[in-house]
Amino acid sequence: MLSYRHAFHAGNHADVLKHVVFIQLMRYLAQKDAPYMVIDTHAGAGVYALASKEATKNAEFESGIARLWQRKDLPDPVADYVGVVRALNPDGKLRFYPGSPYCANQVLRPEDRLRLFELHPSDGRILAENFRKLEEQEGRGGARGKRVLIQQGDGFLGLKALLPPPSRRGLVLIDPPYEVKEDYRRVKDTLEDAVKRFATGIYAVWYPMLQRMESREMPNRLKRVPANGWLDVRLTVAAPAPDAFGGLRSSGMFILNPPWTLEPMLRELMPWLVAALGQDAQASFTLESGQTVTGQAIRREP
Numbered sequence: 001m002l003s004y005r006h007a008f009h010a011g012n013h014a015d016v017l018k019h020v021v022f023i024q025l026m027r028y029l030a031q032k033d034a035p036y037m038v039i040d041t042h043a044g045a046g047v048y049a050l051a052s053k054e055a056t057k058n059a060e061f062e063s064g065i066a067r068l069w070q071r072k073d074l075p076d077p078v079a080d081y082v083g084v085v086r087a088l089n090p091d092g093k094l095r096f097y098p099g100s101p102y103c104a105n106q107v108l109r110p111e112d113r114l115r116l117f118e119l120h121p122s123d124g125r126i127l128a129e130n131f132r133k134l135e136e137q138e139g140r141g142g143a144r145g146k147r148v149l150i151q152q153g154d155g156f157l158g159l160k161a162l163l164p165p166p167s168r169r170g171l172v173l174i175d176p177p178y179e180v181k182e183d184y185r186r187v188k189d190t191l192e193d194a195v196k197r198f199a200t201g202i203y204a205v206w207y208p209m210l211q212r213m214e215s216r217e218m219p220n221r222l223k224r225v226p227a228n229g230w231l232d233v234r235l236t237v238a239a240p241a242p243d244a245f246g247g248l249r250s251s252g253m254f255i256l257n258p259p260w261t262l263e264p265m266l267r268e269l270m271p272w273l274v275a276a277l278g279q280d281a282q283a284s285f286t287l288e289s290g291q292t293v294t295g296q297a298i299r300r301e302p
């Protein structure tokens with residue numbers, strides 16, 4: 001089943017959380033000169049026009065990036081993220097939203113590598129076309145072509161062949177649609193396999209907070225994947241919707257092997273993000289981190 005199109009959701013509060021964290025993880029890896037690889041297992045279309053019929057259907061970007069666009073008091077990580085969005089909108093009007101592949105392309109250095117998987121044939125084509133246009137605009141031609149590889153196919157499976165990356169430094173973003181409950185299981189299985197192949201990689205998983213059992217249980221399951229540590233951050237912008245059509249109100253980013261800098265950064269940032277994106281009195285965040293010892297999740301006290 002391939003009905004999910006990210007164009008309907010681009011730039012919403014969940015994308016803000018995901019892309020702020022994603023960009024900061026890349027900034028962390030870029031602190032060392034040694035190159036690193038970013039693998040995006042569920043890349044989407046790469047760039048989204050916010051005037052499209054998909055994006056305007058529920059105008060989800062109004063709950064996310066649009067609330068930050070005019071603000072002058074952005075904390076550094078949010079300013080960094082909004083800067084990436086501004087690079088796509090040089091005239092200052094918010095018309096386009098960058099998906100994770102564009103965010104990565106903006107942040108990576110020439111020596112770093114980007115590997116993108118997208119299963120949906122239409123989004124795969126749009127993604128390839130977006131990168132072709134980027135190459136043209138930026139004039140990097142062949143160099144860019146070598147740096148970024150796009151594959152139309154299953155990212156859960158494709159990841160296996162890429163681990164460990166030759167540089168032994170890498171970040172994997174796993175961001176499935178979760179329309180089918182299989183996705184929850186595949187995320188966990190994929191992480192378990194990936195850490196065996198590349199134990200020191202940083203793995204970032206986005207997930208929705210929904211009523212369904214698989215969603216509520218997933219973070220606790222991921223905490224048991226053997227690794228050096230985990231961090232789980234959740235942003236809730238409003239009370240749960242009364243029905244299935246009320247839209248997503250809460251989502252999380254689960255990081256395996258998080259850099260030590262991430263938790264203090266998020267502890268400072270999240271109250272600001274709750275105030276900026278919150279829609280009612282139930283807007284809140286949670287932030288937990290811990291270590292995994294022989295299959296048991298040990299929570300670290302803040």
Ligand code: SAM
Pocket residue numbers: 004005006018040041042043044045046098099100101117118119120123153154155156175176177
């Ligand atoms: N990561 C993107 C971003 O942040 O801009 C958004 C990705 S969207 C949430 C999920 C994407 O995964 C959709 O474009 C969908 O077509 C694609 N997809 C679904 N199953 C997949 C699979 N097994 N492998 C690769 N892509 C898949």
